Amino acid sequence: MYLEESARVMIEIYDDRVSIVSPGGVPKGITDENFGKRSIARNPIIADLLRRTHYIEKAGTGIGRMKELMRNAGLKEPKFKYDDFFEVTFLRPSYYDKNYGTYDLSQNKMNNKQEKLSKTQTEILELIKENSSITQKEMSKIIGLAMPTIQKDITILKNKNIISRQGSTKKGKWIINK
Numbered sequence: 442m443y444l445e446e447s448a449r450v451m452i453e454i455y456d457d458r459v460s461i462v463s464p465g466g467v468p469k470g471i472t473d474e475n476f477g478k479r480s481i482a483r484n485p486i487i488a489d490l491l492r493r494t495h496y497i498e499k500a501g502t503g504i505g506r507m508k509e510l511m512r513n514a515g516l517k518e519p520k521f522k523y524d525d526f527f528e529v530t531f532l533r534p535s536y537y538d539k540n541y542g543t544y545d546l547s548q549n550k551m552n553n554k555q556e557k558l559s560k561t562q563t564e565i566l567e568l569i570k571e572n573s574s575i576t577q578k579e580m581s582k583i584i585g586l587a588m589p590t591i592q593k594d595i596t597i598l599k600n601k602n603i604i605s606r607q608g609s610t611k612k613g614k615w616i617i618n619k
Contacts, residue, residue, distance in 0.1 A: 457533060458530050459530070464527075466525055466527055468482075476521070480500040488500060561586060566598070
């Protein structure tokens with residue numbers, strides 16, 4: 442287990458889960474029925490400032506996005522607890538699981554057809570699934586990494602025969618080899 446404490450937030454990292462605990466619970470007016478569907482700003486002035494400076498896109502979308510991203514990664518939805526504290530737990534494959542760190546390219550789940558991929562390589566695959574005509578420059582911008590890093594990971598994916606390119610660099614498309 443690894444503990445990180447910053448601004449009274451505690452992050453616990455275990456072999457099978459990551460747990461983030463923050464004091465304060467949820468704002469008044471949030472019930473079990475509307476949790477993740479309704480948003481109430483704890484501090485409306487700060488929330489408005491963050492929205493106007495584009496540090497937040499939309500209020501009230503975080504819980505749904507977390508659930509969706511975990512499902513899309515083939516993982517269980519996060520678990521939430523709230524009373525005097527707010528806790529979210531992200532379950533992940535156990536370190537001791539023989540399949541840890543593997544990714545099934547065809548089913549987006551763990552199974553026998555697996556390759557070890559980095560986080561960036563997995564993000565590249567997700568972008569290709571969404572848009573087979575995406576450019577390396579667009580990938581670099583979306584993922585937020587420099588072009589040489591994207592190019593290196595694409596080369597690794599090509600060398601592992603996970604992806605290939607069909608057509609020209611400008612008008613071609615990516616193929617995920619199954």
